[in-house]
Amino acid sequence: MREHEPAPGHAERRLSTKEAAELLGVKPETVYAYVSRGRLSSRRAPGGRGSTLDAKEVEALARRNRRESAGSPGSGGELSVRTRLTFIDGHRYYFRGVDATELAARHSYEEVAEWLWTGRMRPGTTFTAPASSVEAARRAVDALPEHSGPIDRLRVAAVAAAIADPLRFDLTEEAVLGTARILIPTLVAALPPQRADHRDEGSLAQRLWGRLSGHPAGKVQLRVLDAALALLVDHDLAASTLAVRVAASARAHAYAAVSAGLGVIEGPLHGAASGLAHRLLEEVLDLGDAAPVIAQELRAGRRIPGLGHRLYPGEDPRARALFALLEEIPEAAPALAAARDIVATTARRAPLHANVDLALAVLTASFGMEPSAGETIFAVARTAGWIAHALEEYGERPLRMRPSGHYVGPKPPQRLPDRAT
Template sequence: MEWIDAATAAERLGVKPATLYAYVSRGVLRRRHAEDGRRSLFSAEEVERLARRGRPRGQPPELVIESAVTALGADRHYYRGADALELAGTCAFEAVATWLWTGDPAALREREDGHGSRGGHGIGQGGGIGQGGGIGQGSGHGGGGAPWRCDGEGLRAAEAAQRGLPADLLPLDRLQVITTVLGASDSLRFQLDPASVAATGRRLIAGLVDALPELSEPAGDSIAERLWSRLCPHPATPALLDALRAALVLLADHELAASTLAARVAASARADPYAVVLTGLGVLGGPLHGGASYAAERLLAEIAEPGQAARAVAERIRRGERVPGFGHSIYKNGDARGAFLLDLVERAAPGHDLIAASAALVAEMRRRRLPEHNIDLALAVLAAVARMIPGAGEAIFAVARVAGWLAHATEEYERGTLLRLRASYTGPPIR
């Protein structure tokens, strides 16, 4: 079979390269990676067949936005050309967020030297994978980067705003309140140049974490260590803390997910970064998006021992409900992010009852030939094994995704054009 590069395929079809990847996500075209691991190749036969047939029909139209932030592969995603799973195995969340915001190879050139170090790779010049030492500047963890902090005045205001809230309020609801207050207290929020947006991102992520009620003593200054202390009343084990760090990296962005599209629309209207993040948070909590991890948490809570997994799945199917933590609109043959994170949790707590319960769920879904598990299940297993508070998975998802939302917002600020979708009118005849 002959394989051609993206530029050749796009020219033959008369479309932009971004449209090619939309065709891949819809199953219209197949794609594989070249031996160098950086180029996408397409089947010349499929491209020719599609060119003769014309634009695919019978499927809803897609909005295609050109972006250099994240690309989706067959089972995983890539941050500015770097495999997100490799980054999750080696890098601090702060370093990955900086890479997403700036594209500066220095952000990832060296591996993590502190808590959670998992290997000897990093991003070298030009975005390639190369050998490394310790995390570079701006990591906030290891390698000499200063920890990310929010100013005291903003942090105190965000903490005060939560005093009247119910004690059992889910963390995601608190994050929306915190974002609003931090935005109101930031006189620099309307500066939309890339450096200012990155500075806002550091302040906002630090504030989101540190303004949550503290449940245990932080083990260190990294975002992962401080977030653990806000979601779990028990001290972190190094292995489970490493899984949390990896989860933050894996969830930092995922191309044009629903919340990211909403965030980009807000940014295209020149909304400030706090408003962009509030828009993303509003969409993230939906049960078909970030809220799926909370549903998976509740599913796991129903299974006291592995033998109950079959009944839990059967009851949801009988009620016509989705089984949370399974299936993905892009990764039809399995979500490598979920497999990666679940493996970390299994190695951190071998033989744990909840890991056995999740394995029974996966086995039951496979027995029924239903979709494979995704990262929502892995996130729920991490939260349950670590004995985090309810809704912890949503909070991890939200804090991580702030990095991606602001990376996409930066592109929209630089583009300077309002995103305007059009509707296909299906109402009564126009008089």
């Protein structure tokens, strides 16, 4: 049997070059280029007039081209995943169809998390963790080097909590929600307190405050932190959330899915962006003027942290909500003024608006928190959203988050490399 010849009894559907071009939506010249680059194989037609191509091969290439076109910059299309959780529309965003900023204004972080998970409101709900989970997480975190950052601690705490849970492989909705209600307070409890007299009681925001700041917090301060957590619960398919859905698609358990999110969130273009905004804000506070600080950033070729968001043409609604709450706190006035100076100074060059990272920086800088505190708030808050997305993904076909690679390396077959001498 000659190479590429179909087996007897198995008719192979062949296409002419013109037919293949029409199916691919390209010119015949492009089909020839695909053949020369090895993306398609051709065979001389009977009688030697022209070439034919395998219809299945052409159809597979057409599917790949459509996927690549949908995800290419400037094509107007992106990776799309069905979700019932968060909808972003212009200047607002919604959790299960309800305005997210209004939810955060009227409900606690725990209540908003429950709404995102189940579509039901559970007034007065609080998250508590069993002593076994907290003890396992604290032991693991205490063994880390002193220079470890908060996300290092959260990642290790998540792994330790998973190992302490023999039922972690149960992916039913009830079991995953039980995991979520334990894991989030475990992550908070694993962080070292900032005051010796700190007590783990009250809302999650109250417990977290004592691990971020040595300053005492009144109701207004706790309300701002609680609102920040609620506002940050979810934000559609951010990079860390996509990582969580990929893990859940492979049927990783909830702890492992959250660990995937924590691995991505540490990037300076994601969760760590608030720390950069915090440092910028402190420089402006020290100098009393944003202009020289912004000038130095631009001279170094760096983007200004805390400004602009690809999903919002104007001010980030999360920043707007947090700024409004911070205006009620006298201690936040200097940092708020510095943030406004940063926005106004940068506006002379580009019409960028404040995003949530700048608002978090105002919160963390106003109460003596470390620059990394905003990243901690972000990660703890977003854990609830990651769980919600994992739950959605568990209901989808397994391993569907599997894009095809577009090979651009040397055309095979290549000669075996020489043995090293």
